[in-house]
Amino acid sequence: SAVALVGGATARIGDPSGKSAERPMMDEGVLEANLSAIGAQLGKLLRAEVKAPVPAAEGSVAAKAGSVAIVDNMEWYSGMSALEFLRDIGRHARVSTMLSKDSVKSRLGAEDGMSFTEFSYQLLQGWDFAHLNREYGVSVQIGGSDQWGNITAGTDLIRKTNSKGDEGDDSERPKAFGVTFPLLLKADGSKFGKSVDGAIWLDGDKLSPFKFYQAIFATADADVVKFLRMLTFLPLDEVEAIGRSMGEEGYRPNDAQRRLAEEVTRFVHGEEGLQAALAATAALAPGSDTKLDVATLEAIAEDVPSVTLPLDAVQDAPLIEVMVAAGLQPSKSAAKRMVKQGGARVNNAKVNDQDQLVAGDDIIEGRLVLLAAGKKNKVLVRIDA
DSSP states (O other), X not given: OEEEEEOTTGGGTOOXXXXXXXXXXXXXXXXXXXXXXXXXXXXXXHTOBSSOOOOOOTTOOSSSTTOEEEEETHHHHTTOOHHXXXXXXXXXXXXXXXXXXXXXXXXXXXXXXXXXXXXTHHHHHHHHHHHHHHHHOOOEEEEEGGGHHHHHHHHHHHHHHSOOSOTTOGGGSOOOXXXXXXXXXXXXXXXXXXXXXXXXXXXXXXSOHHHHHHHHHTOOHHHHHHHHHHHOOOOHHHHHHHHHHTTXXXXXXXXXXXXXXXHHHHHHHHHHHHHHHHHHHHHHSTTOOOOOOHHHHHHHGGGSOEEEEEGGGTTTSBHHHHHHHTTSSSSHHHHHHHHHTTOEEETTEEOOOTTOBOOGGGSBTTTEEEEEETTTEEEEEEEEO
């Protein structure tokens, strides 16, 4: 069983790990919106419910085997006063140990130093572990490699506050372990994150499944095998086979990236999201004949030039005139040549007749038409009703 922790309290302070300056404070509205969104994302990714785990009874596991619970640490900090924090938690901490943490040492020599607020963060995260260990039997904390100092602050507090026996009686001490995994870094050493250019958002409202798929698909050859290991549930021998195939004769460029993008998109956005991303990708392929619908066209809208035209300028109008009005061709004669050369398409359907009209059925759901001139030049026409 597992417990995922949302930092409703600690987000009001900010983790100094890996930061060269103090994080700006967020207002309550932004903070609450972020907490709600992160909780929903965790629930979706972990197939979990936002609820408290089952309290541990005499060493029993935190929750039903195989289950996942999501909790907010504001639950146990909202009623705790500063005096209670210092009395019940602070007295167990040793300043020398706190100063030795990498997140602290890296900041002490900086011009702005570190505030007491940030300095105390490790105790808050440490107490999260101690609280979950005592109340719900959580015995392992997992985090990124930059969280090691915060995790060991927790194991130290558990040892000092949750033991039942005498000081020297190890048999009565609760078991607590910390596990870290490497941060996700690109081949150039840069990391992924929302504060980094080109952030890959997990929320479909911030980054559509199509955009998400394309961002993962753009992974460099030097990174793709590592990302297959870290971000997918493919068997390791299959990942190694994919890696070997990249150097073999007959390997199709980007096959490994395609598999990575499919696996990660399916995990984050589900099978429906993956199929939408694949449909949009196919629709944008040069010379594509993929059947289109509104959802696919909306998915590619940000990647295709668009223009808004009135209905009477599109429906039952000569295609060559619509191509000019949409800015796809500079003149009617150029549009005619494009049709004659076989490069004109309406919703990916090839046009052979220079006198063809844009029929009402060509306007998908009365809203959108995708025009193409050649394999790569496309324009999405939106109908102004």
